[in-house]
Amino acid sequence: MGRPAGDRSLPARRGGAGLPGRTAPRRAPVPAFRERAAPRPVCPQSAGRRGRPVAGAARFDPRRARLGVRRLALHLGAARGAESSVRRGGRLARSGARAHSGATHGAARFARPAPGDRSARSVARWPPPFPRRAGHARAGRPAGGARARRAAAPTAPALRSTSARPASGRAAGLHVTAPRSTPRASELFGVTFQNPVLLASGTAGFGREVRDVIDLDALGGIVTKAVTPEPRRGHAAPRVAEFPGGMLNAVGLANPGLATVRDHELPWLATHLRRARVIVNVAGATVDDYVAVIRDLADLAVITAFELNASCPNTSAGGLEFGATPEGVRELVRRCRGATTKPITVKLSPVVPDLTALAQVARDEGADAVTLVNTIPGALDHRLGNGSGGVSGPALLPLGVLATRRVTARVGMPVIGVGGIRTARDVREYLAAGATLVAIGTAALADPRVPERVARELARG
Structure with missing residues (x-):
């Protein structure tokens, strides 16, 4: 009989001599790294108030440190009077914050609200997660990573022939960022x-x-x-x-x-x-x-x-x-x-x-x-x-x-x-x-x- 999906516990080991046929007790399963948790509400700068912890909010697991997450931003609310997410460097350090640059590929993701969780609807939209596996590509984007997406993208003449203005990022299923321009005098x-x-x-x-x-x-x-x-x-x-x-x-x-x-x-x-x-x-x-x-x-x-x-x-x-x-x-x-x-x-x-x-x-x-x-x-x-x-x-x-x-x-x-x-x-x-x-x-x-x-x-x- 197959192992339940998401169960990453180690296989049972046979006991030593003198204990024939007896298996060692199973360890508590290490939770799947892609677990979902409701992010904490965003508290704007200078609010000066302590946020109420969200039910089921993610907490830091020391076992994840061994996965190569370097200096994980700990803005995951603790159960007791934790501060709400704070601003650093002009950006929000969100709950379930992404690993610092240099972290192992895919080692940390932004926490998402659980399905049907209404308490998280008012928080800031999370950025897109780290690269997805095949079959999990966002709607409107081909699976297979950046190389496949570039291959599937229309050429410049094709864009010009379809419309004078390309479709908006939201309509095309792309992550929308602020417009960038190089300032000059x-x-x-x-x-x-x-x-x-x-x-x-x-x-x-x-x-x-x-x-x-x-x-x-x-x-x-x-x-x-x-x-x-x-x-x-x-x-x-x-x-x-x-x-x-x-x-x-x-x-x-x-x-x-x-x-x-x-x-x-x-x-x-x-x-x-x-x-x-x-x-x-x-x-x-x-x-x-x-x-x-x-x-x-x-x-x-x-x-x-x-x-x-x-x-x-x-x-x-x-x-x-x-x-x-x-x-x-x-x-x-x-x-x-x-x-x-x-x-x-x-x-x-x-x-x-x-x-x-x-x-x-x-x-x-x-x-x-x-x-x-x-x-x-x-x-x-x-x-x-x-x-x-x-x-x-x-x-x-x-x-x-x-x-x-x-x-x-x-x-x-x-x-x-x-x-x-x-x-x-x-x-x-x-x-x-x-x-x-x-x-x-x-x-x-x-x-x-x-x-x-x-x-x-x-x-x-």
């Missing part, structure tokens, strides 16, 4: 940015705050903290609060004021930057405030362009944001355009009925680009001294990418993509959507080295 505002990575406004003040941490000249440029005519102390503390999707901030446009920026901050940037460009963010309570700042700074050679923060409340319009209506955008851009010949970009929030219509108005009134997207309003009980603030961080990534894609396609004007960028992969999402430059904000607040690291990764392709 970017042209915008009539000048060259050595790479597309900027420090977003409010991230590093006016540059000198992070001079001992990163090399600002390794970036494409820096967008300064918002500048208003008079100094502003900002909102009461606490001004920042983290939550699983990112961060709430209510800084309140705190800045030293126009005179200090003109006499001290911008001269420092002119002295210390050789390659990185400078974009000055401008804010105010009235259109006159914007115009006053721009006129006073327009003759400084260090400034490449001005960024208009259109999410400020307009006190002349009852507190309605400048960027909330086409009329508000029209007046703001027209007046600022008349105050300078330097390029202007308008930073817009996605919380509007028609973002592309506002971008069209900005372009018609003389804006050279738009920055997409600004923060969106949010609140959490007792988290901020101001009561509410702006949502930023990972939650904004899909919003910013979609806004960028729509504006570039429908309006045809340059876009500086900002919102949720943490990795080179995120940057490529914006570039593939049509962005000319990108700006990194919240991730740089957590670690000022992120923009420089992302720029290096992009340079390596």
Whole structure:
């Protein structure tokens, strides 16, 4: 009678002399290496909570170490208060994590949910497993490994003859990855940015705050903290609060004021930057405030362009944001355009009925680009001294990418993509959507080295 499928226990051994015909007791069977287990739910960075263990979650088996798994990532939840899966290097270390590079071929796989297990449906999709055996190939892909798949793939002429665009990865049964592109120097505002990575406004003040941490000249440029005519102390503390999707901030446009920026901050940037460009963010309570700042700074050679923060409340319009209506955008851009010949970009929030219509108005009134997207309003009980603030961080990534894609396609004007960028992969999402430059904000607040690291990764392709 055959041995049950999956039973990998050693065959019974005959006892020694004196015990004729007696067999040694069977050892506990070594579980099949391809056992399935429900992965643990993904907990975004900064959540700060302990996850509840999933029933039947996989645990580390020391016997697997003998199979050649080198430095297996142990993010398989233990039964007692184990931390949820964590982020390392900008990627999720998933439950049942794949073996480190150099592991024995096929020695570890990503854990999959058991059939019918509804608890695992909300977790991140696992990447495709290691090479499959014959008969187990994914639908739409020929069995037999990479060589057989290459042989079965249609030639380039065949692809061109069937469609101008190849089928999407999902439709063809392929694993879909973020688009990859080799970044190069970017042209915008009539000048060259050595790479597309900027420090977003409010991230590093006016540059000198992070001079001992990163090399600002390794970036494409820096967008300064918002500048208003008079100094502003900002909102009461606490001004920042983290939550699983990112961060709430209510800084309140705190800045030293126009005179200090003109006499001290911008001269420092002119002295210390050789390659990185400078974009000055401008804010105010009235259109006159914007115009006053721009006129006073327009003759400084260090400034490449001005960024208009259109999410400020307009006190002349009852507190309605400048960027909330086409009329508000029209007046703001027209007046600022008349105050300078330097390029202007308008930073817009996605919380509007028609973002592309506002971008069209900005372009018609003389804006050279738009920055997409600004923060969106949010609140959490007792988290901020101001009561509410702006949502930023990972939650904004899909919003910013979609806004960028729509504006570039429908309006045809340059876009500086900002919102949720943490990795080179995120940057490529914006570039593939049509962005000319990108700006990194919240991730740089957590670690000022992120923009420089992302720029290096992009340079390596």
